[in-house]
Amino acid sequence: MNTENARAQMRKGVLELCVLRVLGRGEAYASDISEALKQADLLVVEGTLYPLLTRMKNAGWLDYRWEESKSGPPRKYYQLTESGRILLDAMNSEWTSFVDAVNSLKNS
Amino acid sequence: MNTENARAQMRKGVLELCVLRVLGRGEAYASDISEALKQADLLVVEGTLYPLLTRMKNAGWLDYRWEESKSGPPRKYYQLTESGRILLDAMNSEWTSFVDAVNSLKNS
DNA sequence: ACTTGGTACTTTGTTTGGCATAGTACTAAA
DNA sequence: TTTAGTACTATGCCAAACAAAGTACCAAGT
Numbered sequence: 001m002n003t004e005n006a007r008a009q010m011r012k013g014v015l016e017l018c019v020l021r022v023l024g025r026g027e028a029y030a031s032d033i034s035e036a037l038k039q040a041d042l043l044v045v046e047g048t049l050y051p052l053l054t055r056m057k058n059a060g061w062l063d064y065r066w067e068e069s070k071s072g073p074p075r076k077y078y079q080l081t082e083s084g085r086i087l088l089d090a091m092n093s094e095w096t097s098f099v100d101a102v103n104s105l106k107n108s
Numbered sequence: 109m110n111t112e113n114a115r116a117q118m119r120k121g122v123l124e125l126c127v128l129r130v131l132g133r134g135e136a137y138a139s140d141i142s143e144a145l146k147q148a149d150l151l152v153v154e155g156t157l158y159p160l161l162t163r164m165k166n167a168g169w170l171d172y173r174w175e176e177s178k179s180g181p182p183r184k185y186y187q188l189t190e191s192g193r194i195l196l197d198a199m200n201s202e203w204t205s206f207v208d209a210v211n212s213l214k215n216s
Numbered sequence: 217a218c219t220t221g222g223t224a225c226t227t228t229g230t231t232t233g234g235c236a237t238a239g240t241a242c243t244a245a246a
Numbered sequence: 247t248t249t250a251g252t253a254c255t256a257t258g259c260c261a262a263a264c265a266a267a268g269t270a271c272c273a274a275g276t
Contacts, residue, residue, distance in 0.1 A: 044263085046265095048262085048263050048264060051262085051264095052263085055262090069271090069272080070272085070273090071273075072270095072271065074271080
């Protein structure tokens with residue numbers, strides 16, 4: 001295993017948190033989210049992102065509205081629901097404590 | 109999904125790093141590792157840890173020696189190999205940069 | 217009009233890896 | 247010699263990331 005792979009593994013664990021964080025900034029459609037993650041070096045591919053958004057929508061954390069585009073088919077713009085915001089807060093705390101936990105293993 | 113579940117997801121991504129870090133302190137057998145992870149609130153179960161150790165051994169990152177126990181069957185004491193140490197260093201860097209990446213998503 | 221290229225979303229199948237469960241084996245104590 | 251505790255192994259299931267192919271919509275060029 002290379003570190004490329006290691007990063008991929010790490011990414012999996014926090015994909016939902018990442019998507020929630022991106023949407024925490026405001027509504028966005030799949031390509032926006034993909035772009036934001038890419039900028040943070042957390043690239044995900046179509047085959048991962050779309051099903052993930054659908055799952056999160058079905059879980060009630062996200063909602064979406066259709067919006068026409070000038071350069072192609074209509075887009076699904078996702079927003080956090082109330083329950084999504086609550087989850088985001090909870091997961092932010094969880095993330096912090098998790099990072100501390102892993103870091104605590106570093107030395108003796 | 110509750111935060112319990114979220115933490116479980118996060119944990120998956122860094123299990124190998126955690127095991128490497130624990131072994132970075134010195135050799136240990138499965139229960140030692142399990143205990144160390146538990147203390148860091150990163151509990152893993154038998155069904156996960158044993159196969160993981162076997163995979164890492166097969167990948168050449170770990171080695172083990174048998175040691176008799178006074179209270180049960182012999183134990184496999186694992187140590188990092190040279191390649192395991194190199195991987196640990198690489199994954200430590202990866203982890204740091206990964207945490208930064210996720211944190212960079214937090215605010216706009 | 218029809219084709220081409222770009223964009224957006226969907227669907228299907230594969231693979232990986234964590235986990236539950238059951239099983240084997242060794243030791244010590246009752 | 248049975249029981250309990252510990253340590254490791256083997257089998258099978260399931261969720262989720264990913265790859266790849268497909269559908270559909272739009273606009274621009276011929």
